[in-house]
Amino acid sequence: MIALTRRLLVSSAFALAMAGTAPAFAANPTEIRVDYATYNQLSLVLKEQKLLEKEFEADKIAVRWVFSAGSNKALEFLNAGSLDIGSTAGAAALVARINGNPVKSVGVFSRPEWTALVTRGDSKVTKVEDLKGLKIAVTRGTDPHIFLVRALDKAGLTEKDVKLVLLQHADGKTALVRGDVDAWAGLDPIMAQAELDDGAKLLYCKAEDNTWGVLNTRDDFAKEHPELVKRVLKVYEQARLWAIAHPDDFKKLLVSETKLPEPVIARQLERTDLTNRSITPATSDTILAAGLALQKAGVVKADVDVKAVVGELIDTHFAVSAK
Numbered sequence: 001m002i003a004l005t006r007r008l009l010v011s012s013a014f015a016l017a018m019a020g021t022a023p024a025f026a027a028n029p030t031e032i033r034v035d036y037a038t039y040n041q042l043s044l045v046l047k048e049q050k051l052l053e054k055e056f057e058a059d060k061i062a063v064r065w066v067f068s069a070g071s072n073k074a075l076e077f078l079n080a081g082s083l084d085i086g087s088t089a090g091a092a093a094l095v096a097r098i099n100g101n102p103v104k105s106v107g108v109f110s111r112p113e114w115t116a117l118v119t120r121g122d123s124k125v126t127k128v129e130d131l132k133g134l135k136i137a138v139t140r141g142t143d144p145h146i147f148l149v150r151a152l153d154k155a156g157l158t159e160k161d162v163k164l165v166l167l168q169h170a171d172g173k174t175a176l177v178r179g180d181v182d183a184w185a186g187l188d189p190i191m192a193q194a195e196l197d198d199g200a201k202l203l204y205c206k207a208e209d210n211t212w213g214v215l216n217t218r219d220d221f222a223k224e225h226p227e228l229v230k231r232v233l234k235v236y237e238q239a240r241l242w243a244i245a246h247p248d249d250f251k252k253l254l255v256s257e258t259k260l261p262e263p264v265i266a267r268q269l270e271r272t273d274l275t276n277r278s279i280t281p282a283t284s285d286t287i288l289a290a291g292l293a294l295q296k297a298g299v300v301k302a303d304v305d306v307k308a309v310v311g312e313l314i315d316t317h318f319a320v321s322a323k
Helices: 002-021 041-049 051-056 071-080 090-098 143-154 169-178 190-198 219-224 226-245 247-258 262-270 281-296 306-313
Strands: 031-036 062-067 086-089 103-112 117-119 135-138 163-166 183-185 201-204 213-218
Touching (some): 031 226, 041 103, 143 183, 169 190, 213 226
Antiparallel strands (some): 086 213
């Protein structure tokens, strides 16, 4: 009897040990929360055509759409656990990861030139150096903010040499047009609208300093629901292929969803490359270059191993295969 008891105890202990080391497979959630944004044109295709709803209908998984006004908002939602898939600029995701946000970049939605430094058409500012002491509208924690920091650094300036006015992108554009600020770190399609409707001019452009549009999730969601992440990216690929195959319909959809004039959307699309289906080494290189530039400018602390954090941020295991 004593021997049997001992065997049962050993067996139970072994079972508990195995349970502790076995991989945990979380049950599918009843809802997946995905963002949409005017800077992520493919998200508008998914939302309007209900592609995710169709994908998860048989699984009885509802789709909740959350609007992101900028990368900063998407990253806030991800960090709070109120968003499962969020779209941001690559460099914005990197800075968030450095600051402790457990964000993971798993896909791309575009390779855009979506930001520049913008002034009014009648502005006497002709170069970045002229911005010293002036007011600049910017959304902190976004690609336009990072672009501004890099532009100032190249001109021998820092954020301390200008007066930052912290506003969301649309409000920054309004402040510029009204004359409340001297410049704006712009973002498409609102930047294109400022050009075409308000006569704004692009003071400083540099395509390679725009980091890619990336799709992000959280570390825990990627670990617990890898198949759901793959399926979201698969649907994004459907939207990308549709957009490329139907450019006129794509443009009409964006006009309808954003309520912006067709010429504004056309200008945005001129600056948007949709030919990449997955994260590539070029994506990583662009994000790393931005991180190192921010470190040089003192925005990222000197003791941060930027390359290592880029490695933690980017996960190519979810890459969409070519058909």
